[in-house]
Amino acid sequence: MRLSDFILRDLEPISEQWEAFAATLLPAAEKMESLELREHVKEILQTVAMDLRSSQTREAQHEKSMGRGAGLIDPTEETAAQKHGVLRARAGFNVNQLAAEYRALRASVLRLWMDECEPGRHGLGDVIRFNEAIDHALAESVTSFNAQIEQNRNLLLGMLGHDLRSPLQAIQVTASYLALLNAGEHVSKAAGRLIRSGARIQGLLDDLTEFNRTKLGLGINVKPxxxxxxxxxxxxxxxxxxxxxxxxxxxxxxxxxxxxxxxxxxxxxxxxxxxxxxxxxxxxxxxxxxxxxxxxxxxxxxxxxxxxxxxxxxxxxxxxxxxxxxxxxxxxxxxxxxxxxxxxxxxxxxxxxxxxxxxxxxxxxxxxxxxxxxxx
Structure with missing residues (x-):
């Protein structure tokens, strides 16, 4: 049996093995339900099977091995692998765990296929093309995973910079008030330290805010x-x-x-x-x-x-x-x-x-x- 036929026939048992492995990736997987753990795997496998069934020239195979091959999916639509990367980022997985899922999927599919079907002369070509398709899916997942992590980080930095300003302003106002009290040398020195430290924190927050704006694609705001x-x-x-x-x-x-x-x-x-x-x-x-x-x-x-x-x-x-x-x-x-x-x-x-x-x-x-x- 060709590998593409085997994958489409055994989608369910392969998905079960994917889920079982994903459940071991703690702590992120600990609070995830079964459907969340196996979400998108069938779509990913179906895309891989479609790729295996498509015709491919030597030149196209070489381009694909270099990461430049064109896929079968409409590039304007988000692929299952891309959706999977976003889901794992939101769930708290790290990139090593994401890659481990694909490594386990690759090994599981090939092992089950070889144990049951004993592939013949077409087996080597199927294995090569299967590995290329899995690598392509992994690359899509990692790219979307990293984009989601970057977005999460930028949003966190934005909220942090915004929410710290109010308590910092209270500290600065209080320090300025203490400095005006003339309550003795010790109080004046302490107030001076608070004012200087507050100014330094303010500078850091300003830098953080500007950096965050640029990473969000907003650039530095200028008013000439x-x-x-x-x-x-x-x-x-x-x-x-x-x-x-x-x-x-x-x-x-x-x-x-x-x-x-x-x-x-x-x-x-x-x-x-x-x-x-x-x-x-x-x-x-x-x-x-x-x-x-x-x-x-x-x-x-x-x-x-x-x-x-x-x-x-x-x-x-x-x-x-x-x-x-x-x-x-x-x-x-x-x-x-x-x-x-x-x-x-x-x-x-x-x-x-x-x-x-x-x-x-x-x-x-x-x-x-x-x-x-x-x-x-």
Missing amino acids: TSVNLADVLADEVEELRAIHPDRQIDYDVNGDLQGDWDGPRLQQLLGNLVLNAIKYGAQDTPVRVMVTGGVTDVRINVSNRGAAIGSATLAHIFDPLMRGPDRQSDDERTGSLGLGLYIASEIAKAHHGAIETRSDDTETIFSVSLPRDQGR
Whole structure:
């Protein structure tokens, strides 16, 4: 008996073995009913059987083995394997357990078929094509599983960032009230610590919110107004100097800096770049901010002296959660998420601009280009 005929004939016993194995994948399977454990398996097997029965050229077989083969199902419709991946993600399975289900299904079908039917000369070809079809179904399940996990994570981050703001605001207001009481040195110091810690948590929540927006495909929200960047960025530099009185931050401006931009967002961008320069640059050298207004764009350069950034790090420096290897412990101690440069890059993109980085043994420069005509 050909493998496709065997699968269609024995859908029920194969499904029972799938269910029995899935029930062992704890703790996720512990609270799932029988129908949930075996949901979609018959549809997956029917799709596999249809694939086995379809004609396939050598070229098509090679393309399929490389993961480029076209399936029999309408690509606009969600397949049973894709639905299965979503179901398992929602049920709390991990990706290893999902893969284990397909591994057990593969072994179960082939073992039952060979034990009963003793396949002849067509057996080897059926096994090859069956493995290809199972691999294709597994890939579909894993892709939809990962997409569902990503969606769950983004929703969780969004709710977390939103729900933490109210208690944090209460802490900050209370700390500010204590600081105004003049209730003694100890109370004033404690209030100051609360205010500083609250500001740090606020910064982390802001970073988390911005990161979550970008992962949901919403991007960084900008509201351009007519501003003079010389004044806007000067305010940010003064605030950074107050926060880091032990570091020299030079600020130079040239040219016309009047235009339509989101001032607070560009302050955030500059702040992230300067803080990165302070953290990774040589501690006894200044951080330099130079803003130049040209005819078609405005350029913001932030430079620092110190060790060169390695090419491997430089290639991924704007990736989210990326931190310099020599300062990871400092970031963990201070609560940094490693999102500063990523958010700076996203703010530049939201203004239809970009950030470039170059680094050598002399200095490291982050250069932001903001076009005056932003396509609006």
